[in-house]
Amino acid sequence: xxxxxxxxxxxxxxxxxxxxxxxxxxxxxxxxxxxxxxxxxxxxxxxxxxxxxxxxxxxxxxxxxxxxxxxxxxxxxxxxxxxxxxxxxxxxxxxxxxxxxxxxxxxxxxxxxxxxxxxxxxxxxxxxxxxxxxxxxxxxxxxxxxxxxxxxxxxxxxxxxxxxxxxxxxxxxxxxxxxxxxxxxxxxxxxxxxxxxxxxxxxxxxxxxxxxxxxxxxxxxxxxxxxxxxxxxxxxxxxxxxxxxxxxxxxxxxxxxxxxxxxxxxxxxxxxxxxxxxxxxxxxxxxxxxxxxxxxxxxxxxxxxxxxxxxxxxxxxxxxxxxxxxxxxxxxxxxxxxxxxxxxxx
Ligand code: NAD
Ligand code: UDP
Numbered sequence: 001x002x003x004x005x006x007x008x009x010x011x012x013x014x015x016x017x018x019x020x021x022x023x024x025x026x027x028x029x030x031x032x033x034x035x036x037x038x039x040x041x042x043x044x045x046x047x048x049x050x051x052x053x054x055x056x057x058x059x060x061x062x063x064x065x066x067x068x069x070x071x072x073x074x075x076x077x078x079x080x081x082x083x084x085x086x087x088x089x090x091x092x093x094x095x096x097x098x099x100x101x102x103x104x105x106x107x108x109x110x111x112x113x114x115x116x117x118x119x120x121x122x123x124x125x126x127x128x129x130x131x132x133x134x135x136x137x138x139x140x141x142x143x144x145x146x147x148x149x150x151x152x153x154x155x156x157x158x159x160x161x162x163x164x165x166x167x168x169x170x171x172x173x174x175x176x177x178x179x180x181x182x183x184x185x186x187x188x189x190x191x192x193x194x195x196x197x198x199x200x201x202x203x204x205x206x207x208x209x210x211x212x213x214x215x216x217x218x219x220x221x222x223x224x225x226x227x228x229x230x231x232x233x234x235x236x237x238x239x240x241x242x243x244x245x246x247x248x249x250x251x252x253x254x255x256x257x258x259x260x261x262x263x264x265x266x267x268x269x270x271x272x273x274x275x276x277x278x279x280x281x282x283x284x285x286x287x288x289x290x291x292x293x294x295x296x297x298x299x300x301x302x303x304x305x306x307x308x309x310x311x312x313x314x315x316x317x318x319x320x321x322x323x324x325x326x327x328x329x330x331x332x333x334x335x336x337x338x339x340x341x342x343x344x345x346x
Pocket of ligand 2: 198200201203215216217218219228229300303
């Protein structure tokens with residue numbers, strides 16, 4: 001038995017491969033490397049001591065999926081593959097709908113046809129829009145989403161729900177990630193954005209390593225204690241562990257399947273703690289010993305003031321909890337960046 005991991009060469013995928021190996025799972029990876037580097041897979045192999053079976057190609061390629069399903073005994077899929085840059089999705093919406101929605105539909109169709117009906121899907125806190133309730137529980141209605149990327153996530157959630165409504169064998173876990181940061185503590189794998197980072201933590205680490213001059217803090221006039229935006233940062237290794245726990249919840253164990261809940265299961269994966277931009281800067285400076293110069297810039301379009309979750313449902317149902325704090329997130333992000341100033345091309 002093996003898990004099909006789409007997008008396994010990416011930031012969250014690589015960390016999840018390590019946790020899957022530690023838990024004793026077998027897996028194969030499908031990735032087209034449109035936003036990742038083959039060296040990331042080599043690094044995972046170094047960490048786990050195991051050769052990874054990798055299929056290079058697109059999730060929309062039915063023939064390739066048939067080949068993977070013929071050559072392996074796949075019983076579940078963790079679906080990370082997707083494009084994720086919010087700004088790019090505004091400029092290239094069709095590319096996002098094609099890749100994240102049409103590609104995922106084609107993949108789901110093939111998996112259903114071949115009887116692989118256990119799926120874990122990378123969703124996002126962005127589906128809550130500007131949340132009505134803080135901390136955000138899974139009961140909180142989806143909100144008005146401000147960009148095409150977020151809509152692709154919400155649409156594919158709905159597609160999974162409709163498909164599960166029509167086929168009671170389909171079991172899909174929708175994991176709504178908050179803000180993944182940090183890196184494996186070895187410093188061998190981590191986040192390697194191409195071009196100018198959109199997200200706060202990789203921007204900070206690139207300032208620290210001298211690749212960028214200073215950070216722009218997007219707005220200091222939000223209704224928050226220091227005026228800067230609050231997010232729920234979660235260590236990527238804790239997030240990866242959430243996927244292992246989700247597999248167990250749906251009865252997929254390393255060597256066998258056991259009876260378990262079916263249908264759609266939705267979980268927030270976050271720490272439940274909010275951290276402001278300036279608090280993160282301070283924590284990073286303390287962890288790294290490097291000063292981060294910044295200036296205050298206008299708000300970024302589409303940003304909300306506060307997003308943090310109530311992660312107690314995942315705690316109770318999955319026996320999962322984020323255990324790494326903000327200091328550890330900063331220390332591990334810095335360890336990765338300083339050892340790999342040019343990411344995987346260092
Ligand atoms: P990533 O870009 O590092 O990894 C995604 C991987 O998918 C890459 O290796 C890329 O090459 C691959 N890929 C993309 N489209 C593909 C396709 N059509 N066929 C095959 N492979 C394809 O991103 P990540 O940060 O690891 O995110 C993983 C998933 O989690 C994504 O779906 C993302 O939208 C979601 N997510 C990420 C965050 C975050 O902040 N990182 C937050 C919420 C949700
Ligand atoms: N942010 C910032 N400067 C940057 C990048 C982000 O001030 O260069 C802020 C952003 O406004 C938000 C927080 O940092 O309040 C987290 O942003 P990120 O893009 O990492 O995550 P998201 O907005 O998707 O939750």
